[in-house]
Amino acid sequence: MGGWPARSTEWHIFDLAARRPKVRTKAFLKSLDKGLVLRTVARFALLPRGGPWPLEGIGAAVADGSVDANAENVQYHYDVSNKFYALWLDRELVYSCGYFANCDNDIDRAQQDKLDMICRKLRLQPGETLLDIGCGWGALSCYAAQHYGVNVHAVTLAKQQAVYGQEKIERLGLSERVKIEIRDYSTVEGMFDKVVSVGMYEHVGIRNYPKYYGTIQRVLKPGGLYLHHAITRPAKRDDRAFRRKRPESALLTKYIFPGAELDHPGNTVAMMERSGFEVHDVEGWREHYQRTCRHWHDRLLANYIAAVSEVGPAKARMWLLYLAACSVAFERNTLGVYQTLASKRRRGPSACRRPAPTSIAESFGLRPNGGGRGWATPGQDEGGTEASPPRHAHVPRERGALVAAVDDEIVALGLAADGFVDGASRRSLASEARSGLRRSAASSWPRHM
Numbered sequence: 001m002g003g004w005p006a007r008s009t010e011w012h013i014f015d016l017a018a019r020r021p022k023v024r025t026k027a028f029l030k031s032l033d034k035g036l037v038l039r040t041v042a043r044f045a046l047l048p049r050g051g052p053w054p055l056e057g058i059g060a061a062v063a064d065g066s067v068d069a070n071a072e073n074v075q076y077h078y079d080v081s082n083k084f085y086a087l088w089l090d091r092e093l094v095y096s097c098g099y100f101a102n103c104d105n106d107i108d109r110a111q112q113d114k115l116d117m118i119c120r121k122l123r124l125q126p127g128e129t130l131l132d133i134g135c136g137w138g139a140l141s142c143y144a145a146q147h148y149g150v151n152v153h154a155v156t157l158a159k160q161q162a163v164y165g166q167e168k169i170e171r172l173g174l175s176e177r178v179k180i181e182i183r184d185y186s187t188v189e190g191m192f193d194k195v196v197s198v199g200m201y202e203h204v205g206i207r208n209y210p211k212y213y214g215t216i217q218r219v220l221k222p223g224g225l226y227l228h229h230a231i232t233r234p235a236k237r238d239d240r241a242f243r244r245k246r247p248e249s250a251l252l253t254k255y256i257f258p259g260a261e262l263d264h265p266g267n268t269v270a271m272m273e274r275s276g277f278e279v280h281d282v283e284g285w286r287e288h289y290q291r292t293c294r295h296w297h298d299r300l301l302a303n304y305i306a307a308v309s310e311v312g313p314a315k316a317r318m319w320l321l322y323l324a325a326c327s328v329a330f331e332r333n334t335l336g337v338y339q340t341l342a343s344k345r346r347r348g349p350s351a352c353r354r355p356a357p358t359s360i361a362e363s364f365g366l367r368p369n370g371g372g373r374g375w376a377t378p379g380q381d382e383g384g385t386e387a388s389p390p391r392h393a394h395v396p397r398e399r400g401a402l403v404a405a406v407d408d409e410i411v412a413l414g415l416a417a418d419g420f421v422d423g424a425s426r427r428s429l430a431s432e433a434r435s436g437l438r439r440s441a442a443s444s445w446p447r448h449m
Contacts, residue, residue, distance in 0.1 A: 001287070012013055013321065013324035013325065013328065014324065014327075014328070017212075017328045028357065034266055038426060044263075047420070054138070054312075055255060055314065055318075056344065057376075062218060063086060063328065067184040067186070067187070068182055070157055070203065070259075071157045071184070071261065072144055072258075073203060073257075073259035073260075074156075074157040074158050074203060075157065075158055075159060076157035076255065076258050078095075078136075078156075078160070078161055079158050079159055079160045079161070080311055080315065080319075081125075081160070081310050081311055082137070082160050082161075082164050083310050084307060084310045084311045084315075085137075087299070087300060087303040087306055087307055087310070088296050088297075088299035088300035088303060089107075089296065089299075090107045090110075090111040091108050092107045092108075092111060092112075092115075092139040092143075093136065093137035093138075093139060093164070094111040094114070094115070094136070094137075094139045094140070095137075096114075096136075096198045096199035096229065097114065097199075097201065097229070097285050097288050097289040097292050097337050098110030098111045098113070098288060098291070098292040099111075099113045099114035099115050099117050099288055100113075100288050100292075101113050101384055103291075106295075107292070107295040107296070107299070110288070110292065110295075111139070115139060115140055115143040115144075116143070116147070116225055118140060118196060118229070118339075119143065119144050119147065119148050120199070121225075121227055121281070121339070121341055122194045122196060122225050122227050122341075123194075123225065123352075124144055124149075124150050124194060125148070125149075125150070126148065126149030126150070127149065127150070127151070128150045128151070128193040128194060129150065129151050129152075129153070129191075129192045129193045129194070130144055130150045130151070130152045130153070130193065130194045130195070130196065131152075131153050131154075131155075131188065131192040131194070131195045131196070131219055132144075132152055132154040132155070132196055133154070133155060133185045133196070133197040133200050134155070134156060134185070134197060134199060134200025134203070135154035135155060135156050135161075135180060136156065136158075136161055136165075136198075136199075137161050137164050137165050137168070138154060138161075138164070138165030138166075138168050138169060138178070138180055140172070140196065141154040141165070141169075141178050141180065142168060142169065142172055142174055142178060145174050145177040145178045146172065146174065149177075150177070150193075150194070151177050151178075152177060152178045152179070153179050153181075153188070153190070153192065154178065154179065154180040154181070155180070155181055155182075155183040155184075155185060155188060156180070156182060156183075156278040157182060157183075157184060158182075159234050162181065162182045164178055166180055185197075185200070185212070185215060186211060186212075186215050188215070188219055189199045189218055189219075190219065191218075191220070191221045192220060192221060192224065193221055193224045194220075194224055194225050194226070195220050195224065195225075195227070196221060196226070196227045196229075197216075197226075197227070197229065197230075198227075198229040199229060199230070199231070200230075200232035201228065201263070202230055202231055202257065202260045202261070202262060203230075203257070203259060203260055204260050204261075205259065205260075205261050206243070206263065208274055209263075209271050210271075210275070213271055213272065213274075213275035213277070214275065216275075216277075216325040217275060217276055217277075217344065220343075220344060222344055222346065223343070223344075223346075223351045224343060224344070224351065225280075225341060225342070225343050225351055225352070226277070226342050226343065227339065227340070227341055227343075228268070228272075228339070228340040228342065229337070229338075229339045229340075230262075230263065230268065230337065230338065231262055231289070231334065231335060231336070231337045232262055232263055232264050232265050232268070232335070232336040232337065232338055233262045233263075233264055233267050233334070233336070234264060234333070234334070235264035235265075236264075238347045248325070252322065252325075253309060255318055256318065256319075256322045262335075265282065265284075265336065265338050265340075266298065268338070268340060269282065269340065272342050273345075274317040274338070276344060276345050277342040277343065277344060277345060278342060278343055278344070278345040278346075278350060278353075279340060279341070279342045279353075280341045280342060280350065280352045281339075281340070281341040282338055282339070282341075282344065283338065283339045283340075283341045284336060284337070284338050285324075285337045285339065286330050286333065286335070286336045286337060287330070287331075288337075289326075289330045289335075289337045290327050290330035290331045293326045293327035293330060293438075294324050295326045296323045297320065297323040297327060300316075300319060300320055300323060304316060304320070307319075307320075310431075314407070353385065355363045
């Protein structure tokens with residue numbers, strides 16, 4: 001169906017990419033027989049052009065940062081069809097890099113772990129307000145409201161995403177906590193405890209970065225945190241060289257992501273600092289995105305006939321090639337992706353500073369069990385039972401039990417030693433117990449990628 005065997009791209013992209021000669025392009029071109037090249041070109045010069053060519057009607061995108069241009073560019077890509085995206089994304093329709101805590105995890109688990117990672121990096125607390133810029137189909141907004149008790153204002157320029165997101169909010173009974181609307185990020189009003197932007201920065205455009213960071217500064221409360229998640233390119237020797245588009249980049253921004261531009265991580269950090277932010281953490285997820293794109297490609301390939309029925313053969317082919325090419329680009333390190341955590345710069349302690357824990361258990365995220373002796377992990381309620389639905393715990397259950405046991409022993413020994421040893425000896429005892437705990441816990445933790 002669609003005049004193109006579905007399995008062909010797997011052979012043409014991943015198989016050919018693995019067999020690419022280990023030479024630079026310029027060296028390869030110099031090695032070619034020029035006479036043979038000319039004779040080959042001449043054979044095709046007078047042949048009829050053929051057709052039809054469905055992509056010829058796509059013109060150059062406007063990327064001036066205006067509300068109308070932003071909406072047109074976003075809707076071109078994200079309003080293709082909700083059913084089309086459901087064929088190859090995970091069950092929550094998360095259209096950004098997953099987090100593979102284990103290489104064998106499927107795309108659903110990887111995206112679930114990514115959502116929880118973001119919420120924990122933002123240190124979300126019940127009752128806080130969260131602005132989700134470029135919220136997609138609402139997966140992160142709903143997850144944060146469900147599992148962390150925050151109130152979310154989500155914005156997108158994609159009409160079909162907004163409709164789907166609103167239906168999901170109502171289906172989950174989150175109408176009092178989550179609001180989704182079609183709005184340009186620059187027009188958002190109010191202030192929020194936390195701000196998150198996942199996979200949206202690529203659509204802003206380099207010339208519009210001051211406007212973008214100015215908006216984040218305006219809407220983020222003092223002491224709040226901003227999490228920035230974006231695809232990047234490697235930096236070049238100077239800005240002029242960096243802005244020069246390669247053919248594959250021009251192809252992508254014309255037919256897949258109109259108006260899009262990628263930053264390099266050094267400039268992202270520099271722009272944040274110039275805009276009055278303090279950067280707390282920068283984490284690269286490149287290999288995670290390579291794996292994510294490969295999952296997406298394989299799922300779309302498995303549902304190729306249904307995809308052609310939904311969006312037509314031209315668009316189905318384009319998306320299949322684009323996902324495969326991105327997977328190869330992340331593997332070869334010609335594309336990257338980074339999560340950056342920042343807050344408004346201020347004098348004194350940073351927004352990420354936490355009060356010193358009062359016990360070992362608290363330092364590992366455990367709190368007293370309301371049902372009696374023992375401790376509850378972050379995935380349990382105060383009665384020690386599993387929260388429903390369970391949230392990804394900060395601490396494995398075995399480690400949590402070990403922490404609780406050692407902490408209880410320290411307390412007991414400390415009280416028993418009140419009249420017999422001085423403070424220095426008690427501190428030494430606690431230090432030794434903590435060191436033993438860390439060694440024991442570390443040896444029992446699973447090894448991840």
